[in-house]
Amino acid sequence: MAMWLFLGSECLLFGGLISTYMLYRGRHSAELGPDQIFDIPFTSVSSFVLLMSSLTMVLAVSAAAQKDDRRTNLWLTITALLGATFVGGQVYEFTVMYREGLGFTTSLFSSSFYTLTGFHGVHVTVGIIMLMALVGINKRSRVPGDKAEVVEMVGLYWHFVDVVWIIIFTLVYLIPA
Amino acid sequence: MSTTAEHSDHTDVEHGHGHDDHAAHGEHGQHGQHGQHEEHGHKPTSYYVKVALFLGVLTALETATYWVVEELGAFLVPSLLIMMAIKFVVVASLFMHLKWDNKIFSWLFYSGLILAVLVYAAFLATFRFFTPT
Numbered sequence: 324m325a326m327w328l329f330l331g332s333e334c335l336l337f338g339g340l341i342s343t344y345m346l347y348r349g350r351h352s353a354e355l356g357p358d359q360i361f362d363i364p365f366t367s368v369s370s371f372v373l374l375m376s377s378l379t380m381v382l383a384v385s386a387a388a389q390k391d392d393r394r395t396n397l398w399l400t401i402t403a404l405l406g407a408t409f410v411g412g413q414v415y416e417f418t419v420m421y422r423e424g425l426g427f428t429t430s431l432f433s434s435s436f437y438t439l440t441g442f443h444g445v446h447v448t449v450g451i452i453m454l455m456a457l458v459g460i461n462k463r464s465r466v467p468g469d470k471a472e473v474v475e476m477v478g479l480y481w482h483f484v485d486v487v488w489i490i491i492f493t494l495v496y497l498i499p500a
Numbered sequence: 501m502s503t504t505a506e507h508s509d510h511t512d513v514e515h516g517h518g519h520d521d522h523a524a525h526g527e528h529g530q531h532g533q534h535g536q537h538e539e540h541g542h543k544p545t546s547y548y549v550k551v552a553l554f555l556g557v558l559t560a561l562e563t564a565t566y567w568v569v570e571e572l573g574a575f576l577v578p579s580l581l582i583m584m585a586i587k588f589v590v591v592a593s594l595f596m597h598l599k600w601d602n603k604i605f606s607w608l609f610y611s612g613l614i615l616a617v618l619v620y621a622a623f624l625a626t627f628r629f630f631t632p633t
Contacts, residue, residue, distance in 0.1 A: 327605045331612025338616030342623055367563040374559060378552035381595045388542045475597075482596045486588050493584040497562055498577055499569060 326476055330483050337487050340439040341494060348500045350431035357432070357500045360420055369412040370492045373447075376405035377485045380478045387474035395474060396458050402481065403454040406447050413444045436495070443491060446484050453477050551594050558583050 348357060383398035417437070425433045457477055460466050466473050562583050569576055593599040598606045624630065 324605075324608070327608040328612075331608050331615075334609075334612040334616045335619070338620045342620035346624060346627055346629055363563065363566045367559065367566075371556060371559055374555050375552060377555075377591060377595050378548055381548050382545060385542050385545070385548070479596055482591055485595075486591050489584055489587045489591065493562065493580050497565065497580050 326479055330479065333483060333487075337439075337442070337490075340435075340442055341490065344435040344439045344495060347431035347435040348495075351433065352430060355423070355425050355429060355433070357436075357495075360423065360425055361496055362416065362419070363496060365412070365416065366492065366496050369409050369416075370488060372405050372412070373409045373485055373488050376402045376409070377482050379405060380481045384471075384475050384478040387471040390471070392461060396461055399454050399458045399461075399474070403451045403458070406451045406454070406481075410444055410447050410451070413440065413447075417441075439491065439495065443484070443487060446487070450477075450481050450484050453480065548595075551590060555587055555590060558587050 351357075379398050379402040383395050383402060386394035386398055417440075420433075427434055427437050454477060457466070457474065461470070562580060565572060565576060565580060572579065592609065598609065
């Protein structure tokens with residue numbers, strides 16, 4: 324119950340950030356706008372990687388429900404690796420944009436873009452830390468309470484991060500400004 | 501997230517009590533366990549792989565619109581929003597197990613989402629976001 328309430332409140336947080344971006348996405352200079360700066364094929368691959376991490380997460384939840392610790396740890400680790408690949412892609416994307424002249428304070432577009440996608444990246448990073456911590460305590464058999472439920476809670480958070488990216492990918496990257 | 505009742509059912513399944521088909525679990529308990537897991541939202545691996553493939557195809561279609569923006573014209577934004585909504589609902593319902601969980605969790609999650617959409621639609625309308633310039 325608490326987890327779902329938390330996710331509901333997260334919807335409001337990301338709703339605010341997405342709305343702010345939508346409002347300011349047209350406020351940029353002629354040469355440093357979304358049409359010039361976004362690399363859609365690259366971001367599509369990142370999106371696909373994050374989407375597949377949801378698959379590996381659900382397989383981890385399924386393995387935990389079957390009390391298969393080895394497979395649970397394997398899928399959790401793969402999920403964390405896919406998440407790290409996504410975050411690495413985001414760091415690369417930010418670096419390229421910065422080198423092209425798009426800093427955080429360059430325009431209202433850049434500020435709202437970096438804040439939105441940066442917040443999402445932080446959420447993914449927190450998810451990776453949760454996954455690796457879970458693998459660590461699972462290997463030591465120190466998971467408190469119902470292990471399957473603990474894995475499911477982390478899974479819910481991870482899937483939420485994925486559905487937020489589904490929205491960001493369409494509204495921010497694909498719909499022309 | 502499963503209800504308490506559902507978890508006690510899982511425990512029964514995993515310990516092999518109270519269900520006739522548990523004898524079919526065999527050496528690893530895979531077959532019968534899958535049957536019981538399906539009941540409570542834990543589907544076999546192949547099911548999740550098919551869902552992920554479907555999501556992957558939708559992502560590819562979304563990306564493909566990038567190269568045919570002119571051709572799609574007025575259909576571009578609605579088609580992208582529809583594909584986004586389908587992906588969202590599929591992940592929330594099947595991967596997050598909302599389809600099989602207690603409906604109160606769906607209410608909590610979707611009410612937060614709908615509230616966010618309404619509040620921020622009003623916010624954007626205040627700033628004349630929907631007014632053509």
